[in-house]
Amino acid sequence: MNVAVCVKQIPDPAAPPALDPGTKNLVRDGKLILDDSDAYGVEMALQLAEAAGGGEVTLVSMAPNGETSGLRTALAMGAAKAILVSDPALAGCDALGTAKVLAAALKRAEPDLILAATESSDGYTGTTPVQVAELMGLPSVTFAKKVSTEGGTVKVERQTEAGYDEVVSPLPAVVTVTAGVVEPRYPSFKGIMAAKSKPVETLTVADLGLDAASVGSAGARQEITNVAEAEARAAGEIVVDEGEGHLKVIEFLEQLKVI
Amino acid sequence: MFEWSEEQLMVQEAMRRFIEAEVVPNIDDLEHNGVPPFDIIRKMYATFGMDQMARDRFKKQLERKISGQEESAEERAERAGDGGAAAMTLIPIIELCRYCPGIVTSMGVSVGLAAGTIMKQGTPAQMERWGLDLLTAEKVGSWAITEPNSGSDALGGMTTTARRDGDGYILNGNKTWITNGPYADTIVLYAKLDDGSDTPIRNRQVLTFILEKGMEGLEQSKPFRKMGLNSSPTGELFLTDVRVGPEHLLGETEDERSGSGRDSAKGNFVTERAGLAAMSLGLIEQCLQLSIQYAKDRVLWGTPIGDFQLIQLKLAKMEVARLNVQNLVFRHIEMSAAGKSLSLAEASAMKLYSAQAASEVAMEAVQLMGGNGYTADYRVEQLARDAKVYQIYAGTDEIQITHIAKDLLRR
Ligand SMILES: Cc1cc2nc3c(=O)[nH]c(=O)nc-3n(C[C@H](O)[C@H](O)[C@H](O)COP(=O)(O)OP(=O)(O)OC[C@H]3O[C@@H](n4cnc5c(N)ncnc54)[C@H](O)[C@@H]3O)c2cc1C
Ligand SMILES: Cc1cc2nc3c(=O)[nH]c(=O)nc-3n(C[C@H](O)[C@H](O)[C@H](O)COP(=O)(O)OP(=O)(O)OC[C@H]3O[C@@H](n4cnc5c(N)ncnc54)[C@H](O)[C@@H]3O)c2cc1C
Numbered sequence: 325m326n327v328a329v330c331v332k333q334i335p336d337p338a339a340p341p342a343l344d345p346g347t348k349n350l351v352r353d354g355k356l357i358l359d360d361s362d363a364y365g366v367e368m369a370l371q372l373a374e375a376a377g378g379g380e381v382t383l384v385s386m387a388p389n390g391e392t393s394g395l396r397t398a399l400a401m402g403a404a405k406a407i408l409v410s411d412p413a414l415a416g417c418d419a420l421g422t423a424k425v426l427a428a429a430l431k432r433a434e435p436d437l438i439l440a441a442t443e444s445s446d447g448y449t450g451t452t453p454v455q456v457a458e459l460m461g462l463p464s465v466t467f468a469k470k471v472s473t474e475g476g477t478v479k480v481e482r483q484t485e486a487g488y489d490e491v492v493s494p495l496p497a498v499v500t501v502t503a504g505v506v507e508p509r510y511p512s513f514k515g516i517m518a519a520k521s522k523p524v525e526t527l528t529v530a531d532l533g534l535d536a537a538s539v540g541s542a543g544a545r546q547e548i549t550n551v552a553e554a555e556a557r558a559a560g561e562i563v564v565d566e567g568e569g570h571l572k573v574i575e576f577l578e579q580l581k582v583i
Numbered sequence: 584m585f586e587w588s589e590e591q592l593m594v595q596e597a598m599r600r601f602i603e604a605e606v607v608p609n610i611d612d613l614e615h616n617g618v619p620p621f622d623i624i625r626k627m628y629a630t631f632g633m634d635q636m637a638r639d640r641f642k643k644q645l646e647r648k649i650s651g652q653e654e655s656a657e658e659r660a661e662r663a664g665d666g667g668a669a670a671m672t673l674i675p676i677i678e679l680c681r682y683c684p685g686i687v688t689s690m691g692v693s694v695g696l697a698a699g700t701i702m703k704q705g706t707p708a709q710m711e712r713w714g715l716d717l718l719t720a721e722k723v724g725s726w727a728i729t730e731p732n733s734g735s736d737a738l739g740g741m742t743t744t745a746r747r748d749g750d751g752y753i754l755n756g757n758k759t760w761i762t763n764g765p766y767a768d769t770i771v772l773y774a775k776l777d778d779g780s781d782t783p784i785r786n787r788q789v790l791t792f793i794l795e796k797g798m799e800g801l802e803q804s805k806p807f808r809k810m811g812l813n814s815s816p817t818g819e820l821f822l823t824d825v826r827v828g829p830e831h832l833l834g835e836t837e838d839e840r841s842g843s844g845r846d847s848a849k850g851n852f853v854t855e856r857a858g859l860a861a862m863s864l865g866l867i868e869q870c871l872q873l874s875i876q877y878a879k880d881r882v883l884w885g886t887p888i889g890d891f892q893l894i895q896l897k898l899a900k901m902e903v904a905r906l907n908v909q910n911l912v913f914r915h916i917e918m919s920a921a922g923k924s925l926s927l928a929e930a931s932a933m934k935l936y937s938a939q940a941a942s943e944v945a946m947e948a949v950q951l952m953g954g955n956g957y958t959a960d961y962r963v964e965q966l967a968r969d970a971k972v973y974q975i976y977a978g979t980d981e982i983q984i985t986h987i988a989k990d991l992l993r994r
Binding site for chain 1: 589590593594596597600601630631632633635636671
């Protein structure tokens, strides 16, 4: 079974983020890393391919400047190859534009199953994967906490507020996985050494046969009009425990109506 | 090379993730509660496929040993890659030494010294019986040369003896300061041949034996209480009429053409000393990083202490040490990639400088943090105690100096 995983490469969250004052977009000039959220998708894909007794895991990513650092991490974990779409025309792309690009790239991989994260760590609109499914005319199942495949179907336990739903869908399908569903493996040293020579196909908007006007800032229907500083967190209240500290805590929680 | 490659950075990042998850939460157990480091080492080997890599390498080494062929230049280059092999070994060492030089000591002695000696001079049967399990970290190894009355004078002053007995030997003596000694499954042990002749004991032939835990007459002590390096158990070995068959004599021959015990010991000095520079680098990097943060955070007289020139001097000196030690490590990686080895004097110079730099940097990090630096919570206290041993084991500073000087004066 061939599984394609959408992986987003993002600026290192540990480094201080910067916004472009003009476009108000996140500056993505430096090295990009594999979004932690997508490490779960990669792990799930590797496990599903192994469980199915074979098949390849292909990564699909859209990122500026031909960036492959994050892809190499996922290749070192065991993915076989990657498709990267990188093109100056994609600057200012919104989630729908991204979905168009990813859908076109995913078609080339001819996957039996497409995995993505529920939401990315930096943009977190959580809208891209479902748009990909819609554009590809595929069923989509979101918030998966458990995924298995059998014959031509995928079985998903879908996280809900009350518990989970069991969903069965025909393949191919798009499934988004939540963080923590599987424990992403460490890349082995051998895997890291092998990652360097695994194929990464780099494509432009034209290569995908997409109209440049439909993607990037030209095609964006979303514009960031203002960015405001988040309110500074107010100092907390310190309760000195003189034997009845727990009552104060209960009182506080009752005020919040959480108990 | 002047910086790590993208690939090497990936190894570094993966190691850091592993250390955060597996070492940092257990550091108090390792450093204060006597928990030995072997489970963590095994987990690291399994996690990164180092055990499988060791098995693959073992197979090739064994084939070479059986066919009697030297490693070809081509094979060596392939193994080394672009500094690949050396870097892949050194990066975990560097990263672990940011937190726990003891783990590295235990690992280095077991995999590097004990297994390394068996692989170099052992027969194919000895490699299979004792080498492989050490290389994969499944078993724990010790490398025993030091004795109560022979430290720096290890080979000359050695008095542990091996007396011929039938086709085997009877061993008697006492070894001390033996890393992993309390837990070792397999012990590579050096002893003087007692052939009944009147050759003074200083000049007698040194033989190397492979001993196993549980042998009759072999006693392994409890771990010592040390100043630092507490995550690495160190102890004594007592040998009272330990009888071994000829298969326990390394190389299964007393013939020195296949490598003498003295050469075997000295060959390891180079490996040990070069590895110590990498150990120093990790420790220095960590102390520097913690010191910079502290200098920014700690405010006195209304200003971060990093504004004081005497604090700046400490940071600057730490950075100079870091750069110098890093350059030594990079040079070593480059040399291995080119198939060249360090001379004993070069390795000694590398060790002398790195060990002193690590000790100094760690002590200055304690000083920079004042009272906090003196507590376990701020981590540099442990690193300062650990760094001190760098100047003692694998040859003291004074011994490195004599080796460097001897080489210079011979020119
Ligand atoms: C104003 C603006 C400017 C932008 N400029 C650029 C640019 O210059 N260059 C550029 O390449 N992108 C650009 N983007 C695209 C952006 O990086 C996101 O890919 C896109 O908006 C998806 O948004 P999200 O992060 O909310 O994804 P979500 O919908 O939260 O993501 C869910 C999951 O979808 C998948 N996914 C999302 N995005 C990608 C991706 N890019 N590649 C692979 N998988 C993905 C991942 O699995 C992800 O976890 C820009 C976006 C905005 C809003
Ligand atoms: C934590 C730890 C782990 C160890 N692990 C092992 C191990 O696994 N296997 C093993 O075999 N050994 C091991 N050792 C032993 C170590 O190699 C010795 O401690 C070291 O060689 C020094 O010997 P010594 O302690 O007997 O000191 P000594 O040799 O007694 O030295 C005392 C002092 O005299 C100085 N000195 C000695 N000779 C001269 C000289 N010619 N000129 C000037 N000064 C001199 C020394 O530098 C030192 O300052 C370990 C030691 C430690 C502390």
